[in-house]
Amino acid sequence: MSYRDYVIAAYAVFAVVMLWDWLAPKLQLRAALRAIRLRAARNANRAPAANTELER
Amino acid sequence: MSPLIRWFHQLGSPPTFDRFAARWTPWAYLLGLLAMGVGLYGALFQVPADYQQGDSFRILYIHVPSAWMSMAVFGLMACYAAIALIWRIKLCEILAMACAPSGAAFTLVTLATGSIWGKPMWGTWWDWDPRLTTELILLFLYLGVMGLYAAIDDRRNAARAAGLLAIVGVALLPVIRWSVVWWNSLHQGQTIRMFGESSMDASMIAPLWWMVVGTHLWFVGSLLARARADNLRREAGKDWVGKLAEASR
Secondary structure, three states: OOOHHHHHHHHHHHHHHHHHHHHHHHHHHHHHHHHHHHHHHHHHHHHHHHHHHHHO | OOHHHHHHHHHOOHHHHHHHHHHHHHHHHHHHHHHHHHHHHHHHHHOOOEOOOEHHHHHHHHHHHHHHHHHHHHHHHHHHHHHHHHHOOHHHHHHHHHHHHHHHHHHHHHHHHHHHHHHHHHOOOOOOOHHHHHHHHHHHHHHHHHHHHHHOOOHHHHHHHHHHHHHHHOOHHHHHHHHHHHOOOOOOOOOOOOOOOOOOOHHHHHHHHHHHHHHHHHHHHHHHHHHHHHHHHHOOOOHHHHHHHHHOO
16 A cells, blocks of 8 residues: 555645744744834834933 | 854854854755755655555654654753753753744654554554653643743743753653663664664665754754844843844844
């Protein structure tokens, strides 16, 4: 018997899990960089308001 | 100080590690993919079918390297965790925790492909056999490490707690390794040896070594990528991270 379907199923599981293993950290990195950019933008917007208050 | 030791010390610095990981991650993935490509080609198209198991034995070429990785990664995770606990090296905490998802992925592949192979060969998807059961416990340990790391807000305390679980969990590795020797097991005994003669025919073994090399390199890529993301999250307030985030826009 060839058991081809079982072989295909096993290799498909391997491919999907490896794809996830490649994609998940990539998405984590993208999310981390985006969060850092947003945080920097928030801080930049907050900074002039604080200065104005001091000048007044 | 020797250049190698100095390089290791420098690598512990977050910006240096980030540059190192950014540089080598794509190469590790690419070389891993190439090695696995060679291995898979050999496994699927060059190696003859087994005289008893037919084509189902080809599952071995992903099952065995994944099983080896599942144990090796856990051992590495425990080593990093021990170094992090003893010498308080932050990068080792990050690397230990970055090992867990990849190790869990390889364990999942091991269990799933073993189950798929077991159905036609043993007539069942699952059996509470010592090797299968201990490998399942390994998956739960990986999930426990990941869950504990995610459950505690303070990243350093979380890494220490999860690292301790990883160190304790190492006790399972010899049980998995010798489960087929210590108990009557449905799972076959050792057939492939790194040193000494394997009971697998020489014509069938080359693709397996390619897969072993490929999965190791793939794991290095995955480890560096995950550790880089965690490193950046932890260093989020620093200037160099801000500049990097702006540059990556």
